[in-house]
Amino acid sequence: MADIDSSAKSTGWRGRFRASKTGTLLANTGFRRLYLARIVNRVGDKLYSIASMWLVYQLTGSTFYTGLAGFLSRLPIVFGFLFGPIVDRSRLSRLLVLVGAAQAIVVVSVPVVARVHTVSVSLVLAVVGLLALLGRLNAPAEKAALPRLVDDELLPRANSLESATHQTIGAVAEALSGALIAVFSAVALFAFDAATFVVSAVFFALLSVPTTEKTGTSPSVTEYLADMREGFELIRNSVVGHMVVAASFVSAFTAGSTAVLPAFADSLGGAETYGLFIAAMTVGLLVGSLVASRFETIRFGRFVIVGFLITAVGQLGIVTVGWLPAVLLCYGIATIPIGIYNVLVSATIQTGVPNDLLARVSSTTGSLVAAVGPLGYLIGGAFGDRYGSATVIGFSAIGYCLLVGYWLVVPALREFPPVTSVEPNSFGT
Incomplete structure (x- = not known):
């Protein structure tokens, strides 16, 4: 009798899971393959991002060069709008496979050179820049693929699930990153990242993304420029444009604090401490991703205003509390609203922007926001050498x-409705 009850409970739990939004998403073969490919990429990228910044700092001992690395990693985003029309007309699964293979070749150059010669900071900086450039193809392609594979009403849950999983895996990778660098060296993590690009490319090869009427067509110069202009026009004529302006305020300050983080962590410990800082950030983003669905029915404008005030206070706490566990706690708390925001804003844009424009809009918004980011890295790195890393991190609170x-003074942002109230394809109409 107990066995029967246990079986019934198990069946009931499985049935409820399959009927849930998460269960429906994971039963979707296309979403599941995209989800797995992005998870594998996430592991490699997290380890690589820490390894590259630490290797640059290790080779030079200067926050200017870590700022330069950040500058190079963000500079290609400024030109991302040039790739949007290409992505919107591409067969997305094929494009993702080709980009993944190219990324693997680029990143594996560091361990290959290390086998026969001393790695130079110039090589690492070149790899950082090339990977960032290739990312301008795969990032909008992944964003454009998701709404073609998932129904509109499931997009918030899909973004939340992906973000939560990415942050969980990222937190584990980052928590171990300092120890892995100490045991295997930063160069070894580059080899691991190359392997993750290969594995994710296999998943992308199995992916079948629905096409649009422009898929597979080659635009003329006139059509290419018209496609690009169409993306800009949607941003300019919708609330997305205001979101871009608001995000630009914080971009430079965030970049500046990121540029000096290795030096700030080094002053408190070393590579292990740097890994803990990144892990604290990722845990905060994870918590935000997990609770994001609870904010779907709250006015988005009100959430942003309150949430980012919390982030500003957390940033100030990082450089004032003095005790490492409390510093890490402040760093994690400061990122929780960012994790919620990332999920909700992605779902908002993917719902409100027509599918055949999504890659252009995503890449263009990224370009506009990133236009000030590279300067933030350079200025932050230079100021860190002169005034200290703690001063730069504290100053970043001003950006938030x-x-x-800005969200307070712009009515369209202040009164922005809940994400669940956004009408499909309603932006720019």
């Missing part, structure tokens, strides 16, 4: 205050 101020 500017973001809050």
Whole structure:
């Protein structure tokens, strides 16, 4: 009798899971393959991002060069709008496979050179820049693929699930990163990242993404420019444009604090401490991703105003509390609203922007926001050498205050409705 009850409970739990939004998503073969490919990429990227910044700092001992590395990693984003029309007309699964293979070849050059010669900071900086450039193809392609594979009403849950999983895996990778660098060296993590690109390319090869009427067509110069202009026009004529302006305020300050983080962590410990800082950030983003669905029915404008005030206070706490566990706690708390925001804003844009424009809009918004980011890295790195890393990190709180101020004074942002109230394909109409 107990066995029967246990079986019934198990069946009931499985049935409820299959009927849930998460169960429906994971039963979708296309979403599941995209999900797995991005998870594998996430592991490699997290280890690589820490390894590259630490290797640059190790080779030079200067926050200017870590700032330069950040500058190179963000500079290609400024030109991402040039790739949007190409992505929107591409067969997305094929494009993702080709880009993944190219990324593997680029990143494996560091361990290959290390086998026969001393790795130079110039090589690492070149790899950082090339990988960032290739990312301008695969990032909008992944974003454009998701709404073609998932129904509109499931997009918030899909973004939340992906983000939560990415942050969980990222937190584990980052928590181990300092120890892995100490045991195997930063160069070894580059080899691991190359392997993850190959594995994710296999998943992308199995992916079948629905096409649009422009898929597979080759635009003329006139059509290419018209496609690009269409993406800009949607942003300019919708609330997305205001979101871009607001995000730009914080971009430079965030970049500046990221540029000096290795030096700030080094002053408190070393590579292990740097890994803990990145892990604290990822745990905060994870918590935000997990609770994001609870904010779907709350006015998005009100959430941003309150949430990013919390982030600003957390940033100030990082450089004022003095005790490492409390510093890490402040760093994690400061990123929780960012994790919620990332999920909700992705779902908002993917719902409100027509599918055949999504890659152009995603890449263009990324370009506009990133236009000030590279300068933030350079200025942050230079100021870190002169005034200290703690000063730069504390100053970044101003960026979040500017973001809050802009959302307050722009009615379209302040009164922005809940994400669940956004009408499909309603932006730019």
